[in-house]
Amino acid sequence: MREFEGRVALVTGGSRGIGRAVCEELAAAGATVAVIGRNGDAAAAAAKELPGSGHAGYACDVGDYDAATATLKQAEEDLGPIYTLVNNAGITRDTLLLRMKSEDWDEVINVNLKGAFNMTRAACRGLMKRREGSIVNVSSVVGLIGNAGQANYAASKAGLHGFTKSVARELAPRGVRCNAVAPGYIRTDMTSGLDQSVVEELQAHIPMERLGEPGDVASVIRFLAGPGARYITGQVITVDGGMVM
Ligand code: NAD
Numbered sequence: 001m002r003e004f005e006g007r008v009a010l011v012t013g014g015s016r017g018i019g020r021a022v023c024e025e026l027a028a029a030g031a032t033v034a035v036i037g038r039n040g041d042a043a044a045a046a047a048k049e050l051p052g053s054g055h056a057g058y059a060c061d062v063g064d065y066d067a068a069t070a071t072l073k074q075a076e077e078d079l080g081p082i083y084t085l086v087n088n089a090g091i092t093r094d095t096l097l098l099r100m101k102s103e104d105w106d107e108v109i110n111v112n113l114k115g116a117f118n119m120t121r122a123a124c125r126g127l128m129k130r131r132e133g134s135i136v137n138v139s140s141v142v143g144l145i146g147n148a149g150q151a152n153y154a155a156s157k158a159g160l161h162g163f164t165k166s167v168a169r170e171l172a173p174r175g176v177r178c179n180a181v182a183p184g185y186i187r188t189d190m191t192s193g194l195d196q197s198v199v200e201e202l203q204a205h206i207p208m209e210r211l212g213e214p215g216d217v218a219s220v221i222r223f224l225a226g227p228g229a230r231y232i233t234g235q236v237i238t239v240d241g242g243m244v245m
Contacts (some may be wrong), residue, residue, distance in 0.1 A: 013089030062115030168234030186241025208241030
């Protein structure tokens with residue numbers, strides 16, 4: 001089914017990992033995709049490799065309000081009105097609280113939480129005016145249960161849950177939905193540095209006995225963003241092999 005045929009999707013952090021899998025999934029479903037990344041060349045290269053034509057890559061630090069606004073405007077001028085916004089860009093600066101520097105806190109909150117605000121703020125007027133479309137925020141199970149060494153990251157992701165539900169309430173009467181997916185441990189660059197012993201320990205807590213793949217998350221985002229989820233808003237859906245239930 002090509003349920004995004006003729007629609008434009010904007011995916012932040014779309015040049016690799018989960019974001020890239022989301023771009024592939026939405027493009028395969030017919031969407032024209034604006035791939036946003038910190039590195040413009042990587043974003044453009046990722047856009048070029050997507051199925052179909054008309055996709056474009058843009059360099060943007062989502063934590064910068066003016067840059068986010070300008071990038072969204074440019075993408076809409078180039079590709080057409082945004083129908084789906086996926087706030088996926090995220091970073092970690094893991095360390096125990098006693099060692100956490102103020103910059104470690106600020107950087108993570110700025111990209112993971114304020115970045116979602118910046119892009120959503122830029123997109124919401126158009127979405128509300130057109131009375132259709134949806135937003136999907138990529139959070140983490142860590143935002144639900146916390147994690148030692150990730151106070152900044154967990155706070156940013158828990159913040160995204162409050163943001164998602166507030167935006168959902170605000171935009172629902174205007175025909176726009178907002179949901180979040182909370183992945184467990186997914187094989188990407190973000191988790192590639194984990195020791196084998198840590199991976200084995202993690203797997204022991206996953207009922208499905210494997211780490212996730214980017215495509216496991218992307219298929220849920222496609223569903224949540226699309227017409228099949230037309231009566232779902234304000235939800236946080238865990239995609240974690242049953243780790244948190
Ligand atoms: P990744 O590091 O492979 O990719 C992150 C992407 O975000 C990259 O494309 C990067 O360039 C982009 N990005 C980072 N800072 C940015 C900024 N300031 N502006 C624009 N783009 C920026 O990580 P991933 O594992 O694919 O993670 C994607 C999302 O999924 C993140 O929000 C992450 O927190 C979340 N997540 C990942 C896991 C996991 O196990 N991998 C688990 C739960 C949640």
